[in-house]
Amino acid sequence: MRSVTKYPVTVLLFAFACSMASASDPSPLQDFCVAINSSTSAVFVNGKFCKNPKVVTADDFFFSGLQIPRNTANQLGSNVTRVNVDLLPGLNTLGISLARIDFAPYGVNPPHFHPRGTEITMVAEGTLYVGFVTSDTDNRLFTKVLNKGDVFVFPVGHIHFQFNIGKTNAVAFAGFSSQNPGLITIANTVFGSNPPINPDVLTKAFQVDKKVINYLQKQF
Structure with a gap:
């Protein structure tokens, strides 16, 4: 308790830094990691396999x-x-x-x-x-x-x-x-989920007649 009282600013800054870190992608630990769908001779980093840097080309960084x-x-x-x-x-x-x-x-x-x-x-x-x-x-x-x-x-x-x-x-x-x-589009997600959300849940949530919910689910 004494250390927290003595260094309130430090504690607050640390908490702020942690919250900021959780709100964005992890910082890269290398110059680049070109995504590749094959695991052969590759390293798995942050959801993607990395292409061998020796075979990376300028086209890997280009889109037209x-x-x-x-x-x-x-x-x-x-x-x-x-x-x-x-x-x-x-x-x-x-x-x-x-x-x-x-x-x-x-x-x-x-x-x-x-x-x-x-x-x-x-x-x-x-x-x-x-x-x-x-x-x-x-x-x-x-x-x-x-x-x-x-x-x-x-x-x-x-x-x-x-x-x-x-x-x-x-x-x-x-x-x-x-x-x-x-990307989560509200209407698509709520009325077009697979399988569909139980209409009773949506009827209660939106406070409308079940016929309205059934109609909306058919649209998506």
């Missing part, structure tokens, strides 16, 4: 194609192209990734969250209405209208969305503090 518009002819009117460790092996252990998000007029990237990464989004074309909800008891909503060149950040693990409020297509680029931030 984010300049190409994506097809947004779907129910949501949006399309997300993720450049994570599965698409760009050189990202392995580096703790970053990228995505391009295309929006049709009034298209939406629906409420979702990334369990392993903070997201920072920049609008390249168009106008987006974006926001996230806090995890405290107040469920505070932070929103902003973003125009070309504007940037907004979504804290790790928070439900957020992007909605094209313009009459033209919109494009945004998002960076993540994880090589594989993960």
Whole structure:
């Protein structure tokens, strides 16, 4: 007890450092670890096998194609192209990734969250209405209208969305503090799980008629 009282700042800083460390990918212990699906002559690090450094090439750190518009002819009117460790092996252990998000007029990237990464989004074309909800008891909503060149950040693990409020297509680029931030889309997860969540659970949770739940589950 005496040591804690004597060094309160040190204890607090240590606790803060530990909390920060648990909120992002582990720091790399080597220059790079290019992901490979084969275990032959490879080392398993942070969820991926590492390619032998002697056979690594520049192509392992390269991806081309984010300049190409994506097809947004779907129910949501949006399309997300993720450049994570599965698409760009050189990202392995580096703790970053990228995505391009295309929006049709009034298209939406629906409420979702990334369990392993903070997201920072920049609008390249168009106008987006974006926001996230806090995890405290107040469920505070932070929103902003973003125009070309504007940037907004979504804290790790928070439900957020992007909605094209313009009459033209919109494009945004998002960076993540994880090589594989993960994606949990609320509607898909709740109403489209496999196997489905018991309708009685969802009826009670959402306080609606079971027919509404059955309808929503059929949509997903």
